[in-house]
Amino acid sequence: MKLSHRGDVDPFIVMDVMEAARKAEAAGRHIIHMEVGQPGTGAPQLAKDKLIADMADPLGYTVALGLPELKERIAQHYVDWYGVAVDPARIVITSGASGAFLLAFSALFDNDARVGLGTPCYPSYRQILRAVGLSPIDIPTTFAQRFQPLPSDVAEHDLDGLIVASPANPTGTMLDRDGLAALAQACARQGASLISDEIYHGIDYDTAPVTALQVTDDVYVVNSFSKYFSMTGWRVGWMIVPENHVRQVERLAQNMFICAPHAAQRLALHAMDCTDELEANKAVYKANRDLMIAGLRAAGLGRFAPPDGAFYVYVDVSEYTDDALAFAAEILDKAGVAVTPGLDFDAARGQHWLRFSYARSTADITEGLARLAQFMQDRAQ
Numbered sequence: 001m002k003l004s005h006r007g008d009v010d011p012f013i014v015m016d017v018m019e020a021a022r023k024a025e026a027a028g029r030h031i032i033h034m035e036v037g038q039p040g041t042g043a044p045q046l047a048k049d050k051l052i053a054d055m056a057d058p059l060g061y062t063v064a065l066g067l068p069e070l071k072e073r074i075a076q077h078y079v080d081w082y083g084v085a086v087d088p089a090r091i092v093i094t095s096g097a098s099g100a101f102l103l104a105f106s107a108l109f110d111n112d113a114r115v116g117l118g119t120p121c122y123p124s125y126r127q128i129l130r131a132v133g134l135s136p137i138d139i140p141t142t143f144a145q146r147f148q149p150l151p152s153d154v155a156e157h158d159l160d161g162l163i164v165a166s167p168a169n170p171t172g173t174m175l176d177r178d179g180l181a182a183l184a185q186a187c188a189r190q191g192a193s194l195i196s197d198e199i200y201h202g203i204d205y206d207t208a209p210v211t212a213l214q215v216t217d218d219v220y221v222v223n224s225f226s227k228y229f230s231m232t233g234w235r236v237g238w239m240i241v242p243e244n245h246v247r248q249v250e251r252l253a254q255n256m257f258i259c260a261p262h263a264a265q266r267l268a269l270h271a272m273d274c275t276d277e278l279e280a281n282k283a284v285y286k287a288n289r290d291l292m293i294a295g296l297r298a299a300g301l302g303r304f305a306p307p308d309g310a311f312y313v314y315v316d317v318s319e320y321t322d323d324a325l326a327f328a329a330e331i332l333d334k335a336g337v338a339v340t341p342g343l344d345f346d347a348a349r350g351q352h353w354l355r356f357s358y359a360r361s362t363a364d365i366t367e368g369l370a371r372l373a374q375f376m377q378d379r380a381q
Helices: 013-026 045-054 068-082 096-108 123-131 152-156 177-190 243-256 262-271 275-298 324-335 362-380
Strands: 091-094 114-119 135-140 161-165 193-197 220-224 237-240 312-316 353-357
Touching: 013 324, 045 262, 068 091, 068 262, 091 096, 091 243, 096 123, 096 193, 096 220, 096 237, 096 243, 114 123, 114 152, 123 135, 152 177, 161 177, 177 193, 275 312, 275 362, 324 353, 324 362
Parallel strands: 114 135, 114 161, 161 193, 193 220
Antiparallel strands: 091 237, 220 237, 312 353
């Protein structure tokens, strides 16, 4: 049978790194995982305890847009965190943030639409866009602009849409309110759709992130229970859309997914009230961030923009290599530390970059940094 060109997407390299690390562990090696953007913690214990009681119910299909009580709780979350009132009817519960992006791209764009991505960026944006017949437009960013797109990029690249992420993956940098407002205004002038990826909200350190809903209602906001709420494997997220887009998205959701997993939605509802446990997780990330910044600099890997949020550091390693994939493989082989090559995030310039995740335990980060320092010392001799 003939294959569709929709499947001609690039591999997700971090998954290949994870597999190489798994094989090393199967062979008896102890690997420190700095490659994957996954919290070292699981879902909050109190939420899991409550879900056990829920399992007495059949947990059949929910309505396509999600459990009404979860949508209402998310709406309250926007009041509590941002002082923004959101009609629960505008909230769509999705099968992870990935499901939200598929719904958003399908609802907003016709074939061949030009959707801008400030690179480096989360690689699956590009691949999902390609798979649904759209044109991802890479917009190179710089240290000076903290790896975020500029308002002028929207018209300059003749965009039909723009995806922004704050805090961003892989850099951890954020847009402030003025910066986000300027991008929203540039999209409005161009008639371009704005999608704001906010899945790392809650994992911030010095300054609270801004939601795009604080500057405009003409936006699709995507969030997830995977990161702050530590529920990666449960595959549940949410999206907030303009009121007049709800029915369009609902029809797509009915046909593509029927609904997000019911049990995951129940767990998400309970997790939203586990603040003490979640904030304790965040305190670990903050400690890890401080260790990582100091440890990378001490190892000679100090060319990066200090992250405002999320749990990544994106490091320029151009003084050591022109092949980040080979460099990452060398670090895994010789130091037993798994890291992600920048090619996942920036096909044009990523050969000079590595992403280090500090989402695991503090003990792992401490050990990993010691191994990296020794590796760099040995390599310099």
